[in-house]
Amino acid sequence: MTIDEGGITGQVEIDSYVETYVELCLTLVNDLAVPTRQGRPAEGLRGAFADLAGSTRLRGHDVSSADVDVLTTVAGRLRAALDACLAGDLHSAAGVLNGVLREHGAVPNLHASPDGLPQLSFHAHSATIVDAWAAESATAVAFLVGTRQAHRLGQCAADTCDAYFLDATKNTSRRFCSLACQNRAKSAAYRQKRRSKLS
Numbered sequence: 001m002t003i004d005e006g007g008i009t010g011q012v013e014i015d016s017y018v019e020t021y022v023e024l025c026l027t028l029v030n031d032l033a034v035p036t037r038q039g040r041p042a043e044g045l046r047g048a049f050a051d052l053a054g055s056t057r058l059r060g061h062d063v064s065s066a067d068v069d070v071l072t073t074v075a076g077r078l079r080a081a082l083d084a085c086l087a088g089d090l091h092s093a094a095g096v097l098n099g100v101l102r103e104h105g106a107v108p109n110l111h112a113s114p115d116g117l118p119q120l121s122f123h124a125h126s127a128t129i130v131d132a133w134a135a136e137s138a139t140a141v142a143f144l145v146g147t148r149q150a151h152r153l154g155q156c157a158a159d160t161c162d163a164y165f166l167d168a169t170k171n172t173s174r175r176f177c178s179l180a181c182q183n184r185a186k187s188a189a190y191r192q193k194r195r196s197k198l199s
Helices: 016-032 044-052 065-086 090-103 129-146 179-198
Strands: 109-112 118-121 153-155 164-166
Touching: 016 065, 016 129, 016 164, 065 090, 065 129, 065 153, 090 129
Parallel strands: none
Antiparallel strands: 109 118, 153 164
């Protein structure tokens, strides 16, 4: 929200907390709940962990096969919430998100961050990694819905890519999940145009 001499503009900016955990949500959904990503089958949990490599989120946490099953279920539910947001059905998105928040014990509290300073989190200190990821992911998307920023969520416009993304551009003009998909789409359009000219 911007406050200036003329009043409050109503423009809410996405803060780093929300962006970080929306990206976590999108990593889980894109790797565990979509069939194709960037023209190839999604990589599953291996891809999710590769995307999270080096993150403090994984340090000191073991993930069992039962955890993987729960994460996959959570990713499917989060995908349903994202689809509802894209369709403009924020009430359905809220219903799904509220269920995930409730079932995974989302609760605001302060935890020590790696630098030792208190950091706002939305999971209990004793939460499992699965509950923490589910609660943080659902909370971040709920922030987007509650602050009228759900329009910043998008799904890739490239053929054979079902990935979701967060559009941080000022005019929400992003159409692709990655530069690779954008380049594939441009190449395909160019080839189609050349074929049309030759016929």
